[in-house]
Amino acid sequence: MASGNAIRGTRVGSGPMGESVRGELAPRVRVSYWCAAGHETEALFATDPDTEVPLEWECHDCGLPVGLDKDDPPEAAKTAPYKTHLAYVKERRTDEDGQALLDEALSHLRERRGG
Numbered sequence: 128m129a130s131g132n133a134i135r136g137t138r139v140g141s142g143p144m145g146e147s148v149r150g151e152l153a154p155r156v157r158v159s160y161w162c163a164a165g166h167e168t169e170a171l172f173a174t175d176p177d178t179e180v181p182l183e184w185e186c187h188d189c190g191l192p193v194g195l196d197k198d199d200p201p202e203a204a205k206t207a208p209y210k211t212h213l214a215y216v217k218e219r220r221t222d223e224d225g226q227a228l229l230d231e232a233l234s235h236l237r238e239r240r241g242g
């Protein structure tokens with residue numbers, strides 16, 4: 128019924144501005160979102176045809192992405208910072224191992240320079 132041009136032109140029962148009444152009476156819909164940690168985040172959206180309810184939101188408790196499906200929330204891993212290869216290497220090796228590797232690398236460099 129968006130093409131009611133004839134009715135809109137008559138301004139039936141509307142205020143001087145024609146829009147003021149609409150804001151007060153605008154119905155709202157409460158939408159529940161769920162994060163991977165099980166938090167429920169509620170958000171209110173106007174049921175205006177122009178308003179699009181987003182499929183994903185942000186958890187009010189922990190900031191993780193939340194979705195409409197409680198049983199299948201967005202993966203928290205999506206927002207985990209990308210781990211560099213060096214970070215993995217550091218996790219695998221102790222400081223001693225790292226120092227030994229560094230010494231070995233340095234000695235190779237010295238050999239090349241000396242040659």
Ligand SMILES: [Zn+2]
Nearest residue numbers: 162166186189
């Ligand atoms: Zn959460």
